[in-house]
Amino acid sequence: xxxxxxxxxxxxxxxxxxxxxxxxxxxxxxxxxxxxxxxxxxxxxxxxxxxxxxxxxxxxxxxxxxxxxxxxxxxxxxxxxxxxxxxxxxxxxxxxxxxxxxxxxxxxxxxxxxxxxxxxxxxxxxxxxxxxxxxxxxxxxxxxxx
Ligand code: HEC
Numbered sequence: 256x257x258x259x260x261x262x263x264x265x266x267x268x269x270x271x272x273x274x275x276x277x278x279x280x281x282x283x284x285x286x287x288x289x290x291x292x293x294x295x296x297x298x299x300x301x302x303x304x305x306x307x308x309x310x311x312x313x314x315x316x317x318x319x320x321x322x323x324x325x326x327x328x329x330x331x332x333x334x335x336x337x338x339x340x341x342x343x344x345x346x347x348x349x350x351x352x353x354x355x356x357x358x359x360x361x362x363x364x365x366x367x368x369x370x371x372x373x374x375x376x377x378x379x380x381x382x383x384x385x386x387x388x389x390x391x392x393x394x395x396x397x398x399x400x401x
Pocket of ligand 1: 303306307308309310311332333334336337340341357360361362364365370371372375
């Protein structure tokens with residue numbers, strides 16, 4: 256019995272390697288990209304791209320282990336969930352109230368150390384923000400509100 260279960264799991268594991276979620280990669284910078292609707296200084300943009308864009312934009316830079324299932328599903332879930340809450344590539348589609356609210360949440364999540372997600376930071380060491388980097392993004396988010 257145990258052997259049969261082990262074999263079934265193995266077969267399933269092999270089978271799911273052939274199923275992959277659609278990748279979050281867009282070729283162009285959309286008209287609604289935050290850089291087209293707000294002033295984003297280069298140093299701030301760089302931090303957002305390094306620490307946030309994998310889950311909060313239309314462009315994820317995928318690591319090699321995304322080729323392994325079920326890792327790809329797990330990542331895809333984070334990306335879709337992250338984008339649903341905040342998408343810097345679609346920021347221009349938010350009305351002013353919503354946009355301000357999102358910027359407010361950016362400040363809050365940074366102050367509370369809720370973002371980037373812990374599981375992400377332990378792998379992407381460069382996404383762990385210093386106090387100075389956090390302050391830079393927080394000050395920018397305040398100034399970017401309308
Ligand atoms: C690994 C993926 C990932 C990364 C990287 C990431 N986030 Fe998130 N973020 C999420 C997910 C998933 C959610 C949805 C809420 C949750 O599950 O906690 C979210 C939610 C948010 C929200 C909305 C919170 C709310 O209450 O709705 C904000 C604001 C946010 N993230 C900001 C950031 C910022 C700023 C960065 C970079 C410094 C960042 N995130 C990096 C995955 C990520």
